Amino acid sequence: MTVEGTAQRKNARGSSKRTTAKKATSAKKASPAKTRNSGGPEAEQNQLVQLLTPEGKRVEHPDYSIDLSADELRGLYRDMVLTRKFDAEATTLQRQGELGLWASLLGQEAAQIGSGRALRDDDYVFPTYREHGVAWCRGVDPTNLLGMFRGVNHGGWDPNSNNFHLYTIVIGSQTLHATGYAMGVQKDGADSAVIAYFGDGASSQGDVAESFTFSAVYNAPVVFFCQNNQWAISEPTEKQTRVPLYQRARGYGFPGVRVDGNDVLACLAVTKAALERARTGQGPMLIEAFTYRMGAHTTSDDPTKYRADEERAAWEAKDPILRLRTYLEAEGLVDEAYLASIDEESEALGKRVRDAVRAMPDPDDMAIFENVYADGHALVDEERAQFAAYQASFADADAVAEGN
Amino acid sequence: MAVFEKITIAKAINESLRASMEADPKVLVMGEDVGKLGGVFRVTDGLQKDFGEERVIDTPLAESGIVGTAIGMALRGYRPVVEIQFDGFVFPAYDQIVTQLAKMHARALGKVKVPVVIRIPYAGGIGAVEHHSESPEALFAHVAGLKIVSPSNSSDAYWMLQQAIAGDDPVIYFEPKRRYHDKSRLDTESIPDPLHKARIARTGSDLTLAAYGPMVKVCQDVANVAAEEGKSLEVVDLRSLSPIDFDTVQSSVQKTGRLVVVHEAPVFFGAGAEIAARITERCFYHLEAPVLRVGGFHSPYPPSRLEDEYLPGLDRVLDAVDRALAY
Ligand SMILES: Cc1ncc(C[n+]2csc(CCOP(=O)(O)OP(=O)(O)O)c2C)c(N)n1
Numbered sequence: 001m002t003v004e005g006t007a008q009r010k011n012a013r014g015s016s017k018r019t020t021a022k023k024a025t026s027a028k029k030a031s032p033a034k035t036r037n038s039g040g041p042e043a044e045q046n047q048l049v050q051l052l053t054p055e056g057k058r059v060e061h062p063d064y065s066i067d068l069s070a071d072e073l074r075g076l077y078r079d080m081v082l083t084r085k086f087d088a089e090a091t092t093l094q095r096q097g098e099l100g101l102w103a104s105l106l107g108q109e110a111a112q113i114g115s116g117r118a119l120r121d122d123d124y125v126f127p128t129y130r131e132h133g134v135a136w137c138r139g140v141d142p143t144n145l146l147g148m149f150r151g152v153n154h155g156g157w158d159p160n161s162n163n164f165h166l167y168t169i170v171i172g173s174q175t176l177h178a179t180g181y182a183m184g185v186q187k188d189g190a191d192s193a194v195i196a197y198f199g200d201g202a203s204s205q206g207d208v209a210e211s212f213t214f215s216a217v218y219n220a221p222v223v224f225f226c227q228n229n230q231w232a233i234s235e236p237t238e239k240q241t242r243v244p245l246y247q248r249a250r251g252y253g254f255p256g257v258r259v260d261g262n263d264v265l266a267c268l269a270v271t272k273a274a275l276e277r278a279r280t281g282q283g284p285m286l287i288e289a290f291t292y293r294m295g296a297h298t299t300s301d302d303p304t305k306y307r308a309d310e311e312r313a314a315w316e317a318k319d320p321i322l323r324l325r326t327y328l329e330a331e332g333l334v335d336e337a338y339l340a341s342i343d344e345e346s347e348a349l350g351k352r353v354r355d356a357v358r359a360m361p362d363p364d365d366m367a368i369f370e371n372v373y374a375d376g377h378a379l380v381d382e383e384r385a386q387f388a389a390y391q392a393s394f395a396d397a398d399a400v401a402e403g404n
Numbered sequence: 405m406a407v408f409e410k411i412t413i414a415k416a417i418n419e420s421l422r423a424s425m426e427a428d429p430k431v432l433v434m435g436e437d438v439g440k441l442g443g444v445f446r447v448t449d450g451l452q453k454d455f456g457e458e459r460v461i462d463t464p465l466a467e468s469g470i471v472g473t474a475i476g477m478a479l480r481g482y483r484p485v486v487e488i489q490f491d492g493f494v495f496p497a498y499d500q501i502v503t504q505l506a507k508m509h510a511r512a513l514g515k516v517k518v519p520v521v522i523r524i525p526y527a528g529g530i531g532a533v534e535h536h537s538e539s540p541e542a543l544f545a546h547v548a549g550l551k552i553v554s555p556s557n558s559s560d561a562y563w564m565l566q567q568a569i570a571g572d573d574p575v576i577y578f579e580p581k582r583r584y585h586d587k588s589r590l591d592t593e594s595i596p597d598p599l600h601k602a603r604i605a606r607t608g609s610d611l612t613l614a615a616y617g618p619m620v621k622v623c624q625d626v627a628n629v630a631a632e633e634g635k636s637l638e639v640v641d642l643r644s645l646s647p648i649d650f651d652t653v654q655s656s657v658q659k660t661g662r663l664v665v666v667h668e669a670p671v672f673f674g675a676g677a678e679i680a681a682r683i684t685e686r687c688f689y690h691l692e693a694p695v696l697r698v699g700g701f702h703s704p705y706p707p708s709r710l711e712d713e714y715l716p717g718l719d720r721v722l723d724a725v726d727r728a729l730a731y
Contacts, residue, residue, distance in 0.1 A: 100531045100708055151708030154534045169535045170493060171465055204464035206496060232465050234441035240464050306440045362709045372703045379672060383701045390723065 047244070047258050048290055051265040054318045056326025058265075066269040070333045076117060076264050077328060078342055080109040080321045083133040085346035086142045089353045090132075090149070094299045098357050099149045103130045107262070107294030110320030111227050113137060114267025115195065115289070118275055122163065122192040124185075126178035129167040130227075131197050138164040142349070143356040152363050172198060172205030175224065179211045182222035182278070193278040195223045195271070201232020203248070204240045212252040212284075221278035223271065224249075224286040227261060229293035234306035246288035254284045261291025262320040292318070365391060410587040414447050416558035417523075417579065419590070420565040421448065421485065425455050428483060431569055434461045434470060435487030435523075444489055445525055445584055467497035471522065475505055478518040483569055491526040492535025498543075505574045506549030517572040521565070526554075527618045527668045528715055529582035531708040538705050539669035544576050545646045545678075552646035553599060554578040554617035557588040560603075560643060563596035571599065580618035602649035604656065608638035611662035611728055614653055614679060616642040619666045619716060626721045637725065645675055653679065654686045661692035662728045666716050671699040693731035696724045 049064050068076075087105050094102040105112060108130070116137025119125065127134055135145055140162050147156030148167065155166040168174040178196030185192055202208055203226060215222045226245055230237055241248070249256030259270045267289055274285040292315040296303050328334045369384040411419075425431045433448055433455075439462040442449030452460035463470050467488060474484035488494045494501070501522065508518050528537030545552045551573050555561040561579070568575035597603065605620055606627050613623040620641045627637040638656050642648060657663045663683055665676035676697035683695055698716045706714045 101533055148533055148707065151531060151533070153707050154704070169533060170495070201465035204466040204469065206466060206468050232436075233444065234437045234439070235462050235465070239462055300444070305442070363707065365710065365713045368701055368703050368706045368710055368714055377702070379702045383703075387701070390720070393723075394719075 047246075048260045049257060049266045049270055050260040050263050051269060052260075052263045052323055052327055054262070054323055056323045056330060058327060061266070061269075064266065064269040064273060066265055066272075068265070068268075073324075073328060073333060074338070076113055076268070077321070077324050077334070078345070079113040079117065079133070079136060080264065080324065081342050082346050082349055083109050083113060083136050084321060085350055086136070086353060087132055089350045090146060091295070091299065093146075093354065093357050094149070099146060099299075100151045101149050101298055101300060103149075103298045104293075104295040105130050105132050107292045107315065107320070108227055108229055108289075109133055110264035110324075111225075111261040111267050111289035111291050114264040115197075115225050115271040115287070118268050118271035119195065120192065120275070122190070123275065124163045124165070124178075124181055124192065124194045126165045126174040126181070126194065126196045127167055128171075128174065128197050128199065128202070129169055130199075131167070134197065135162075135164055138162040140164050143353055143360075146353070146357050147360065150357065150360060152360055172202040172207040172211075174198070175202070175208045175211035176214070178222050178224075179215045179218075179220050179284075182215065182220035182284075183218050185221055186218070191279045193221045193223060193275040195225055195275070197225050197227065199232060200226060200228040200230070200237045200240055200245060201235065202226075203245055212249070212254075212286075215284040216252045216254050219281070219283040221281075222284045223274040223278055224284065225271065226286065226288045227291055228288050229261075229291050231293055231297065231303075231307070233297045233301060234303075244288070246286055249284075249286035254286065256286035256288065258288045258290055261289030262315075262318045262323070264320055264324055291320075408590045408592055411558050411590045412585050412587050413555070413558050413561045413580070414445060414584040416562040416590055417447050417565055418449060418451070420562045421451060422454070423562075424483075424485070424566050424569045425451070425459060427566075428570075430481060431483045431485065432459050432461060432477065433485050433487070434463050434474060436463060436465055436470075436489050438462060438487050443487060445581065447523075447525075447579075447584070448487065467493055467495075468500050471497040471500040471505065471520070474520045474522075475500065475508070475518055478520050479508075479516060483519050483521075485521045485523060485565075485569055488522060488524045490532075490536045491524055491538040491540055494522075494524055494540065497522075501544070501550070501574075501576075502547050506547045508549075509573070510549060518574055519569070519572045521568045521575045521577055523565075523577045523579060525581035525584070526578045527580055527582065528705060528708075528711050529618065531711070533708070534705065537708075537711065539667065539700065541576075541578055541645055541667075542669055542674045545675060549574065550646060551575040551599070551644070552578065553644045554580065555643065556580060556583065556605075556615075556617055556620035556641050557586075558590045559588070559596075560641075562590055562592065564599055564643065567596065567599040575599075578617060582618055583621065586621070597643075600644040600647050600649055602643055602652035603641045604638065604652070605641040606637070606639040608636040608660065610636045610660055611664065611725055612638045612640060612653070612656040612660045613664050613666060613721070613725075614640045614642060614656075615666040616645060616675075617668075619668060622716060622718065622721060623666055626718055626725065629718060629722065630725060635725070635729065648675075648679065648682075650679075650682050650686065653683055657683055657687045658690045661690055662731075663687075663691070663695045664698060664721065664724045664728055665695065666698045666721055666724075667700075668715055669700055670702055671697045672702045674699055693728040696728050698724045 112133025116134040144157040147153040159165045175196045182194040246256035246258040438448040439452040615623045623639045680695035
């Protein structure tokens with residue numbers, strides 16, 4: 001091949017580089033979905049552990065109590081507001097084309113912040129792909145979460161620096177990793193606990209069933225935290241299970257409990273108790289946080305195709321942030337100035353996230369060949385060299401074309 | 405011959421499912437979100453509305469469960485057409501496909517048939533996150549008992565799926581997801597080619613490009629550019645990877661003397677290796693150059709901002725064409 005030929009071609013074929021990626025999903029308007037009683041039968045509702053009612057009233061529970069300082073309560077509020085802001089910002093950034101995709105946690109703040117704040121630093125978290133609030137509690141810089149959704153990496157953080165594992169896209173896989181990690185903790189004689197997050201849809205996966213089996217058989221110090229947000233893309237929980245999910249645990253030989261997933265205090269109390277069990281050698285526990293995905297499954301999804309607006313409206317009345325705020329205000333624990341300061345902080349976070357994403361560089365081409373193996377591999381070395389030479393041929397050709 | 409208007413590949417597959425379900429009450433559609441949502445790509449749009457929940461089944465989120473129960477239903481006389489949501493999610497079902505589906509007919513001395521069709525939207529180029537862009541076809545083609553096909557245009561999409569469903573063997577039907585919205589002519593009346601038959605997508609005399617699925621369009625574009633440079637390339641659309649119609653590739657290569665195989669999957673141990681070996685064996689004295697391969701690297705499918713570097717595009721294929729012609 002002649003060098004000029006390549007240069008010419010490269011120019012002539014400018015359009016062949018970077019064809020714009022187009023989402024293959026269409027966004028047609030939906031036929032109205034049937035309304036479901038997503039709250040479930042009343043009997044099931046009553047089994048919810050709740051410490052803060054949707055109206056913002058503090059209530060007691062015989063098994064799970066919690067006593068928090070004013071600062072701690074305000075902290076939970078702040079965490080939820082900032083997490084929601086971060087999430088909203090990411091959704092906007094996706095709309096603006098800065099992210100390829102986003103999986104919003106809107107509505108699940110209490111489940112994530114409550115469970116996340118129950119963790120000790122030495123505990124280890126295995127998330128799925130929507131645990132932005134848990135990541136926040138672990139101190140993972142939120143901008144790190146955006147790399148994989150922007151398409152510049154497949155993870156974007158060192159799991160060991162915050163004991164927060166990478167997001168897992170293949171549904172349910174991480175529950176086994178969490179179990180194995182917990183078995184390792186146990187072998188080490190350490191007293192930390194492990195927590196695995198997953199959705200109601202994931203509960204159907206074989207991996208999740210196997211993780212239940214292993215954790216029970218080995219009495220592994222792992223807490224299974226299922227956020228039942230009622231939907232797995234278009235499929236309601238009834239398409240995954242005919243018994244309330246928390247009841248599954250019994251069949252494996254460990255306890256399960258259903259908590260009001262929109263009640264941050266209950267999520268905190270129950271998760272603390274489960275972690276404590278795990279730490280003290282009493283084995284695994286399943287927590288089903290009964291909550292709701294307020295938005296679409298991801299930014300590619302169109303929930304109007306399969307669910308009714310009224311359902312969302314009913315859950316709006318149970319908003320986790322609003323109810324804590326009502327409580328804090330009624331107790332005189334926050335004032336206008338405090339709330340304003342949180343709003344200000346959240347604006348600043350939004351701006352930081354926007355700026356960081358826009359400044360996030362595309363990876364170098366050669367990154368394709370990085371970290372494929374820990375100890376190196378001759379084939380990768382060969383392909384890297386070939387690709388580098390190929391890329392360089394364009395530069396050489398450009399130089400010739402410019403008469404250098 | 406009836407020539408119909410141009411429709412998208414996604415629509416052609418939808419029409420094909422519809423035709424199959426109308427023709428045979430034993431045909432079922434199963435998978436995650438295939439019902440009311442119509443699948444995440446809307447390929448099954450409207451089918452549940454028209455055929456009901458008994459025939460268009462929203463399954464639990466469990467791929468091993470989906471394929472395993474489809475096998476059971478096939479044993480009972482049904483013809484399940486299973487949708488795996490994305491390529492990277494077929495692996496929980498890999499065990500069922502490889503250890504059970506592929507081998508059951510042989511183990512039962514031919515006495516049972518398991519006509520399960522597994523539709524997999526595959527390959528990259530849509531800017532997705534990980535596990536949504538992979539080309540695992542070689543992992544299946546290596547397994548005896550499975551047929552592997554991948555259409556590249558609407559007519560093939562329409563006919564090949566119906567043939568797959570009507571046949572008695574398990575078929576993995578790989579759908580080139582980045583071409584879902586490409587329109588081409590749907591011919592519903594001409595007698596279709598057999599399922600395994602390769603197609604000459606463009607005739608030429610200097611070199612043969614062999615491809616399938618999403619890369620057929622790339623190769624046609626390459627042939628157009630090369631034509632402007634005075635080179636005549638023939639494009640063979642393989643359509644089927646198990647079996648491969650080597651006769652068609654062979655006669656093309658005997659005419660052109662050169663072959664470049666193009667696919668998205670990693671080159672190492674890929675479909676191109678099999679084709680290169682067979683064609684070298686069959687056409688040794690006709691070849692003017694070694695058979696070259698263009699494909700993915702021995703690396704995980706990269707983050708989407710790098711996929712244009714990873715995927716064979718015009719430049720990389722033309723580079724291989726130039727190298728082959730330089731011998
Ligand atoms: C093994 C596998 N199959 C299918 C998918 C596609 N998929 C992504 S998210 C999702 C639904 C998950 O629902 P759920 O477990 O309830 O979690 P949620 O998203 O509601 O938090 C599906 C089907 C996948 N990622 N992995």
